[in-house]
Amino acid sequence: MPTAPHLAPTPPQGVTVPAEEPREATAVPAAPDPELAQDPDDLDTRGAGVDAAPARPAGPAAPGYDDAEREAVLKVMRERRDIRNGFRGDPIPHEVLLRVLEAAHTAPSVGHSQPWDFVVIRSADTRRSMHELAMRQRDAYAKSLPKGRAKQFKELKIEAILDTPVNIVVTADPTRGGRHTLGRHTQPQMAPYSSALAVENLWLAARAEGLGVGWVSFFDEREMVRALGLPEHLEVVAYLCVGYVDEFPDEPELMQAGWSKRRPLSWVVHEETYGRRALPGEDPTTCSPRPSHRSARWTPRRSARRGSGRSA
Numbered sequence: 147m148p149t150a151p152h153l154a155p156t157p158p159q160g161v162t163v164p165a166e167e168p169r170e171a172t173a174v175p176a177a178p179d180p181e182l183a184q185d186p187d188d189l190d191t192r193g194a195g196v197d198a199a200p201a202r203p204a205g206p207a208a209p210g211y212d213d214a215e216r217e218a219v220l221k222v223m224r225e226r227r228d229i230r231n232g233f234r235g236d237p238i239p240h241e242v243l244l245r246v247l248e249a250a251h252t253a254p255s256v257g258h259s260q261p262w263d264f265v266v267i268r269s270a271d272t273r274r275s276m277h278e279l280a281m282r283q284r285d286a287y288a289k290s291l292p293k294g295r296a297k298q299f300k301e302l303k304i305e306a307i308l309d310t311p312v313n314i315v316v317t318a319d320p321t322r323g324g325r326h327t328l329g330r331h332t333q334p335q336m337a338p339y340s341s342a343l344a345v346e347n348l349w350l351a352a353r354a355e356g357l358g359v360g361w362v363s364f365f366d367e368r369e370m371v372r373a374l375g376l377p378e379h380l381e382v383v384a385y386l387c388v389g390y391v392d393e394f395p396d397e398p399e400l401m402q403a404g405w406s407k408r409r410p411l412s413w414v415v416h417e418e419t420y421g422r423r424a425l426p427g428e429d430p431t432t433c434s435p436r437p438s439h440r441s442a443r444w445t446p447r448r449s450a451r452r453g454s455g456r457s458a
């Protein structure tokens with residue numbers, strides 16, 4: 147049975163209208179007294195909330211999820227995998243794909259600009275032309291590798307464009323939300339970051355549906371924009387291959403192939419300042435810019451010694 151050819155029509159997406167620019171404040175705050183030095187106690191927050199009067203009536207904090215719900219959330223994060231092998235041809239039911247796209251569309255976004263679009267591709271012809279583009283970039287990358295690594299790379303499958311019934315292009319529109327999008331002024335990269343978060347939502351929702359997703363980044367972005375006839379101002383954030391799979395591996399496929407290793411949590415958590423280790427565990431051995439730097443050693447903290455800080 148073929149996959150439903152179209153997604154349900156969605157109502158036109160409203161463009162986030164930027165709120166009116168705040169007017170300049172008219173009241174000028176009093177100039178600080180230059181004689182007054184800051185009391186060091188001002189910086190001490192240990193007593194905050196104990197002696198000080200609470201700003202508003204203290205009530206119970208908003209509840210988290212119960213144990214089973216929390217475990218389900220963590221499980222889908224743990225068991226999400228990037229998949230390139232073992233895809234099946236089974237069609238993806240319309241309502242399943244819609245749930246996955248709905249999840250993507252609930253992602254956080256800079257200034258709530260929702261800069262993503264999802265181009266759902268099923269046509270074998272289009273997938274073939276995308277595959278050709280990716281193969282050219284694959285060859286170019288292979289040529290750039292040192293001999294040993296190139297040999298290892300030859301064995302790796304890096305895409306499943308032709309093996310999956312659905313491919314999804316996720317884009318970012320840097321103009322969405324207007325010129326004054328809150329939070330994008332200084333950091334324009336926040337638009338593609340937002341679309342990347344939509345990808346993660348999609349990936350997790352797909353895993354919960356038993357759908358594998360493989361991210362392919364072997365593309366020249368402008369080449370793809372032209373080949374797919376996308377509006378020229380869009381950025382391509384992700385090309386995703388989606389389909390049912392025989393299994394979800396326990397570990398990343400690149401790890402299983404000996405291409406990469408997992409970095410322990412203790413290597414990437416720093417206490418107050420970069421390099422001061424917060425969690426117990428072995429010192430970083432590779433991939434660190436300054437692996438032997440003294441400050442990179444773990445300094446025992448009471449909370450970690452109590453055993454709450456497990457070595458990841």
Ligand SMILES: Cc1cc2nc3c(=O)[nH]c(=O)nc-3n(C[C@H](O)[C@H](O)[C@H](O)COP(=O)(O)O)c2cc1C
Pocket residue numbers: 226227228229230303304305360361362363364397398399400401
């Ligand atoms: C931005 C991004 C680009 C990626 N591009 C590719 C790719 O072109 N080909 C590929 O096989 N995997 C690609 N991946 C998947 C990673 O290899 C994969 O996430 C990583 O090995 C960890 O495995 P896991 O996702 O199963 O935990 C990409 C992942 C991300 C986040």
